[in-house]
Amino acid sequence: xxxxxxxxxxxxxxxxxxxxxxxxxxxxxxxxxxxxxxxxxxxxxxxxxxxxxxxxxxxxxxxxxxxxxxxxxxxxxxxxxxxxxxxxxxxxxxxxxxxxxxxxxxxxxxxxxxxxxxxxxxxxxxxxxxxxxxxxxxxxxxxxxxxxxxxxxxxxxxxxxxxxxxxxxxxxxxxxxxxxxxxxxxxxxxxxxxxxxxxxxxxxxxxxxxxxxxxxxxxxxxxxxxxxxxxxxxxxxxxxxxxxxxxxxxxxxxxxxxxxxxxxxxxxxxxxxxxxxxxxxxxxxxxxxxxxxxxxxxxxxxxxxxxxxxxxxxxxxxxxxxxxxxxxxxxxxxxx
Amino acid sequence: xxxxxxxxxxxxxxxxxxxxxxxxxxxxxxxxxxxxxxxxxxxxxxxxxxxxxxxxxxxxxxxxxxxxxxxxxxxxxxxxxxxxxxxxxxxxxxxxxxxxxxxxxxxxxxxxxxxxxxxxxxxxxxxxxxxxxxxxxxxxxxxxxxxxxxxxxxxxxxxxxxxxxxxxxxxxxxxxxxxxxxxxxxxxxxxxxxxxxxxxxxxxxxxxxxxxxxxxxxxxxxxxxxxxxxxxxxxxxxxxxxxxxxxxxxxxxxxxxxxxxxxxxxxxxxxxxxxxxxxxxxxxxxxxxxxxxxxxxxx
Numbered sequence: 001x002x003x004x005x006x007x008x009x010x011x012x013x014x015x016x017x018x019x020x021x022x023x024x025x026x027x028x029x030x031x032x033x034x035x036x037x038x039x040x041x042x043x044x045x046x047x048x049x050x051x052x053x054x055x056x057x058x059x060x061x062x063x064x065x066x067x068x069x070x071x072x073x074x075x076x077x078x079x080x081x082x083x084x085x086x087x088x089x090x091x092x093x094x095x096x097x098x099x100x101x102x103x104x105x106x107x108x109x110x111x112x113x114x115x116x117x118x119x120x121x122x123x124x125x126x127x128x129x130x131x132x133x134x135x136x137x138x139x140x141x142x143x144x145x146x147x148x149x150x151x152x153x154x155x156x157x158x159x160x161x162x163x164x165x166x167x168x169x170x171x172x173x174x175x176x177x178x179x180x181x182x183x184x185x186x187x188x189x190x191x192x193x194x195x196x197x198x199x200x201x202x203x204x205x206x207x208x209x210x211x212x213x214x215x216x217x218x219x220x221x222x223x224x225x226x227x228x229x230x231x232x233x234x235x236x237x238x239x240x241x242x243x244x245x246x247x248x249x250x251x252x253x254x255x256x257x258x259x260x261x262x263x264x265x266x267x268x269x270x271x272x273x274x275x276x277x278x279x280x281x282x283x284x285x286x287x288x289x290x291x292x293x294x295x296x297x298x299x300x301x302x303x304x305x306x307x308x309x310x311x312x313x314x315x316x317x318x319x320x321x322x323x324x325x326x327x328x329x330x331x332x333x334x335x336x
Numbered sequence: 337x338x339x340x341x342x343x344x345x346x347x348x349x350x351x352x353x354x355x356x357x358x359x360x361x362x363x364x365x366x367x368x369x370x371x372x373x374x375x376x377x378x379x380x381x382x383x384x385x386x387x388x389x390x391x392x393x394x395x396x397x398x399x400x401x402x403x404x405x406x407x408x409x410x411x412x413x414x415x416x417x418x419x420x421x422x423x424x425x426x427x428x429x430x431x432x433x434x435x436x437x438x439x440x441x442x443x444x445x446x447x448x449x450x451x452x453x454x455x456x457x458x459x460x461x462x463x464x465x466x467x468x469x470x471x472x473x474x475x476x477x478x479x480x481x482x483x484x485x486x487x488x489x490x491x492x493x494x495x496x497x498x499x500x501x502x503x504x505x506x507x508x509x510x511x512x513x514x515x516x517x518x519x520x521x522x523x524x525x526x527x528x529x530x531x532x533x534x535x536x537x538x539x540x541x542x543x544x545x546x547x548x549x550x551x552x553x554x555x556x557x558x559x560x561x562x563x564x565x566x567x568x569x570x571x572x573x574x575x576x577x578x579x580x581x582x583x584x585x586x587x588x589x590x591x592x593x594x595x596x597x598x599x600x601x602x603x604x605x606x607x608x609x610x611x612x613x614x615x616x617x618x619x620x621x622x623x624x625x626x627x628x629x630x631x632x633x634x635x
Contacts, residue, residue, distance in 0.1 A: 042436045060436060067460055068431050181528070181556035182447040185427045189450070196428055197452045311422050311430035312409065 018285050021278075025292035029077070032299040036073035037065055039303055041310035076195050076302040076316070077295035078204025079261045080271075084294020085211060086253040087268025088275075088286055092226045093246045094154040100268040101254035104161030107265075108168025109138020110258040115175045115187050127190075128199065128259045135255030138164065143247060157247070192315040193264030195302050204260045211253060212291060219284040222246070226281065264317050267294050270324045277331045297324065367481040370474065371446050371466040380487025381441035381463075385434055388426050388445035391467050392417045393614035394475075395443055398483040399491025406437045413608065413616070429453050435460065441485060443467050469613040472503045472538060479615070495615060502618045506542055506625055513544030516628045519569035519596070520547065522611075524576075524584050526558045535613055543625035545571070565591060571631040572596045573624065575607030599634040603627035 038049050044061050051057035052065050087100040101107060113134025117127045142164050146157040172191065179187060190197065221242055224232045229239045257264070271294045272286060279285050301319035308314060366376040385406035386392040392411040395404055401416060408426045411417045421437060424430035426448045434442070434457065444454050446468040458464050465485065469475045476496040483492020518540050522528040530536045532550035540547050548567040549557060564572075572594075574584045585602040588594065596602060605627070609620030 040432045041430050042432045060438065063435060063460060064432055067456075068435070177558070180554055185448070186450060189427065194428070196431075197450060199452060306430075306432075311424040311433045313424050313428040313430055315428075 018282070021285060022288055022292070025289055025296070029292045029296045029299075032296045032303075033073050033077060036076070036299050036303040037069045039307055040064065040069055041307060071201050072195055072198065072302065073299055074201035074205055075198040075260055076299045078201050078208050079195070079198075079257045079264065080267055080298025080301075081208045081291040081295035082204055082211075082253040082257040083264065083267040083298075084271035084290040085215075085287055086250040086257070087294075088272035088283075088290040089222075089246050089250040089253075090268070091272055092222050092283065093243055093250070094158050095226065095228065096154065096158055097273065098269070099158060101250060102263070102265050102268065103165065104158070104251075105138050105142055105165035105168055106135050106251050106254045107258050107263040108165045108172070109141070110135035110255060111191060111263055112168050112171050112175070113137070114190060114262075115172060115179070118183055118187055118190070119175060119179055125199070132255050132259045135251060135258055138168065139248065139251035139255075143244075154243075189315060190262045193262040193317045194315045195261045195305075196313060198261050201260075203256055207253065207256050208291060208295075211249070212288060214249070215287045218242075218246075219287055222283040222287070226283065261316070264298070264320065266317065266320050266324055267298060270328050271297060274324075274328055274331055277335050365484055367465070367484050369466045369481070370468045370470075370478070373466065375463060375465045375485065377441065377463055377485055379440065381485050383437065383439045384441045384443065384486065385423060385437055385439040386411065386443045387423070387429065387449050388443075388467070389413070390612045390614050391443040391445060393612060393616065394467060394469075394478050395482055395486070397492075397495050397615045398479045398486060399488035399495065400482065400486030403486055405439060406434060413614075431456065434462075441465060443482065470533070470535065472535070472542070472617070473500075475613055475615065475617060476500050476503075478613075499615050499618055503542070503621075506621060510542065510544035510625060510628075513629070514632060516545045516631050517548050517567075517570045518545040518628065519549065519564055519567065519572050521572065521574040521584055522556060524587075527561065527564075528556055528558050530556055535617065536610055539610060539617070539621040539624055540573075540628075542621060543628045545624075545628045561591075565594065568594060569596050570599070571601040571603060571628060573603045573605055573627065575605060575611060580606075599631070601627075601631040601634060603631075 038044065038046070042064055044052075044064070048057055048061055049065070052061050083101070090099040090101060090104065091097060093099070110131040111134070114127050114131040117130040122130075142157065142161045145164070146160040148156070176184065176187060221232070221237050224235050224237050225239065225242060233239050254268070272290050275286055275289045275293055279289060297320060298316065301323055302316045304319045305314040305316045308319075364376055364378050366374050369375050381400070382403050383405045384395055384400060384403045386395050386404060387408055389408065389411045392404065392407045393413055395401065396414050396417065401414065404417065404420055406423045407417050407420045408424060408429070409422055411420070421433065423433045423437070426445060427450065429449065431453060440463060442457060442462050442464045444464050444466050446466050454464060465482070467478060469478050476499050479492050479496040479499065483489050520529055520536055520540065522530060529549045530547070531552045531554065532538070532541075532547060533555050537547040537550055548569045549559065549563075572585065572588055576582065576584045582604050585604060588597055588602055591597055605620055605623050609616050610624065
């Protein structure tokens, strides 16, 4: 505990060690946003881009950058950050490397509610709204069932989540089978996750800032929790309230992410693991780093999805996996 | 307050007078689209982007092909359409390319294009005509309306009249023909057909046929082979993958007990001629009517 004593010089060194990777990630994140704004199926030269950013430039370029590229890049960043930090929280909570919001059925509940809204002929905001309600309903269902009459354990929660997710999966397949053919493309693209459908970056970005601030005081308790509930309780952490809060928080983050861009898998699972392999398992670093790295990954992936075979557009989920899988496997291989 | 309104009316009157004087042939023109929205243009559309292959065909047929600057993938007819700039696929539009073409009219697809993207384009000030003809008559009115917006009214009228006359002729010829029970196969795996709401089914009844699955509730129902065996149609009509491929029809030869198979009433109609709501539908319907007439002669 000497390292946490604010008067000791090692604490200062440790603080710098924590800040350096975060500062690097902030720079990478800004670079990714700049790249996303600079690249698209219409070529805008760096000079023209600069002119637009300084308030002049061609009106068409202004529209492209401020109405299309920037909102979409920010939505991608927000969504990626939310998913990654939600995954990191779930992995601490369940002390299981495979945990992520998708495994626990949160996105399944969101998808079922959103597809039901589409089948009912609703569109736009109503679909996003019901996705949000579905995600939270699924969260409460899993939480309530895992609580049951017995004791609440991470294993029970994980198992309940996996089974509920399988149930949602069956309902999704059923709805796709009976749904009218002309609605299928929209439903499928929603399931794949696609930022072309996002309505605006603000809910995701706003929540990202709030969560960053909320996690600063929580991170040390989470560090203790990651070692196991008994140890945490022995060190004076109120384990059950903390676990409940973390679970609800992670679900809320997922709900907003899914509402913004459909269900994009993979980010929540892989980004926290990649960071842990490189930076170690200190939640004070991992949680903010997840926000930055998740946002960066999805921003880059969405930029590629827009330009790779332009004017044809790809769903972003394809690219996140294509970028993430080799990177993750390389890090895992090297860590042995 | 009153004076303000008066002045504004005055201003509007003067503006109107000037615009009428400046463009004697063209005042602001409005049409109703297939989603019952009013679409108004102050100038004839000179740069049109068509957001579905069917819309592309309609705009070209309405005489406004020269004004088309952008199309989506699979816009393969007329051949000139393939020379136009692609703006992505109809399910995922490349909004940047759409905007960079600086169009003054978009022709969208009600159930095919993503709502979010259409909303965004409208928010950015684009004029959008939503197209989705569901009846023969609506193909003709679409030609008239699109021609009105593009300032090619005469050519559009000719195309619409030709289409109406062709349909009328077929309707008259087969009005009293003995009914043939038809199964139309849209897709192979899963097996899919159409109900009576669909244009293809309307083409079948125009030719004096009866769609055996016309009563099903969904527009494009998924069915099983058993349902086809139970319905025992007198003729099976299929499109298929590609314009020449008869594989789907040959597959039915397994079932000797089907009347359609015994009488050799397995017919191919090129899918692009009957599955798109465009003037070429008339050509596809003529082929279909000939096939059903052949079926009538076989017992």
